[in-house]
Amino acid sequence: MLNSKNKIIFYLTFLVILLGNQLKAQILTIPSPPVIGAKSYLLIDATTNHTIASLDPDLKLPPASITKLMTAYVVFHALNNDQISLTDLVTVSEKAWRAEGSRMFIEVGKKVSVEDLLMGLIVQSGNDASIALAEHIAGTEMLFSDLMNQYAQQLKMTNTYFMNASGLPDENHYSTANDLAILAKAIINEFPKFYELYSTKEFTYNNIKQPNRNSLLWRDPSVDGIKTGSTSEAGYSLVSSAKRNEMRIISVVLGTASSKARIDGSQALLNFGYRFYVTETLLNSNDEFISVKTWKTEKASIALAVESNYITTLPKGSSKRIEYIKDLPEFIEGPITKGQRIGNLDIQLDGEILKTIPLVALENNPNGSLIKQIQDTIQLWFE
Numbered sequence: 001m002l003n004s005k006n007k008i009i010f011y012l013t014f015l016v017i018l019l020g021n022q023l024k025a026q027i028l029t030i031p032s033p034p035v036i037g038a039k040s041y042l043l044i045d046a047t048t049n050h051t052i053a054s055l056d057p058d059l060k061l062p063p064a065s066i067t068k069l070m071t072a073y074v075v076f077h078a079l080n081n082d083q084i085s086l087t088d089l090v091t092v093s094e095k096a097w098r099a100e101g102s103r104m105f106i107e108v109g110k111k112v113s114v115e116d117l118l119m120g121l122i123v124q125s126g127n128d129a130s131i132a133l134a135e136h137i138a139g140t141e142m143l144f145s146d147l148m149n150q151y152a153q154q155l156k157m158t159n160t161y162f163m164n165a166s167g168l169p170d171e172n173h174y175s176t177a178n179d180l181a182i183l184a185k186a187i188i189n190e191f192p193k194f195y196e197l198y199s200t201k202e203f204t205y206n207n208i209k210q211p212n213r214n215s216l217l218w219r220d221p222s223v224d225g226i227k228t229g230s231t232s233e234a235g236y237s238l239v240s241s242a243k244r245n246e247m248r249i250i251s252v253v254l255g256t257a258s259s260k261a262r263i264d265g266s267q268a269l270l271n272f273g274y275r276f277y278v279t280e281t282l283l284n285s286n287d288e289f290i291s292v293k294t295w296k297t298e299k300a301s302i303a304l305a306v307e308s309n310y311i312t313t314l315p316k317g318s319s320k321r322i323e324y325i326k327d328l329p330e331f332i333e334g335p336i337t338k339g340q341r342i343g344n345l346d347i348q349l350d351g352e353i354l355k356t357i358p359l360v361a362l363e364n365n366p367n368g369s370l371i372k373q374i375q376d377t378i379q380l381w382f383e
Helices: 004-027 064-080 114-122 127-138 141-154 177-190 192-199 259-276 370-381
Strands: 040-045 051-055 089-091 111-113 202-205 208-211 223-231 235-244 247-256 277-283 290-293 301-306 310-315 322-327 341-349 352-361
Touching: 040 177, 040 259, 051 259, 064 114, 064 127, 064 141, 064 177, 064 192, 064 223, 064 235, 089 127, 111 114, 114 127, 114 192, 114 202, 127 141, 177 192, 177 223, 177 235, 177 247, 192 223, 223 259, 235 259, 247 259, 247 277, 259 277, 301 341, 310 352
Parallel strands: none
Antiparallel strands: 040 051, 040 247, 089 111, 202 208, 223 235, 235 247, 277 310, 290 301, 301 352, 322 341, 341 352
């Protein structure tokens, strides 16, 4: 028989094990991402660039009409740099008029404004609009594709190469889910006004009304872009973005079997991201994190803050398990200048270091008087 002392030890041990198992159960609450019929996909938090879910995100695949995101990106830069204007009239070439696939139905020899061509590119996915804009900016579609590749390099889209402005099949024309997410994020962040065009549900040109091929715009009110693509070689693909409660997520789904599959798969990924994850601002560089004692200084202490804001993506409910581990000198002596690095802060979740951020002084703390410095020097001898 157990005596009273042993019983207490037994029950306490049992309680510790039980609570430990419950804590583990609380931590492991996120299921696997949804299974979707795609060759490749990527789901990221657009603010932190954190990967929420992925499948072969660096697999090179034909992007089809998602290519037009880069076509638009080049056009946005040309507009922003006053190289062209929305009111420019573009004479439609025979090459643009003869474009195969999706079209906005511009006519050869007619003059069409850049604004209409841009809408035809974004909403109607017009291959004819793509070529017309490319020729207006660079003279030929081939020269325009050089611009596309230059911008891809600047964005560090390292597994992407463009041969044309429309996305028509070419064995040397490819991209990846990761690179297309980079491009979508660049459009959203660099050109917010132009990005609003991607939420347009329909556009009429020459008395022909065509709907946006991104049917998530009708299904999910939080979705505000961005581009579909499909060819027999590429399958059905979609780059989509949504914003709920100030959290923006970008989904890239490539190579599904049907239009419905790309929509359903994208919706499932977006819902997964929002259901289980949240964007958290844990630390602000303007806010005092800790006040520490200083020696030989005018003031007896100084406020420290993190060097930069820390925004991260966390599983919902996990922020209460965040720990902050300070690494500071035993004695901090003056003079101290604002912004001076004093130590480091480890941010941990369940024992894993998420980030190490420098702790810096929020203000100046100059040397104290000669008497103060002598007093502190003597006191430090005995510390």
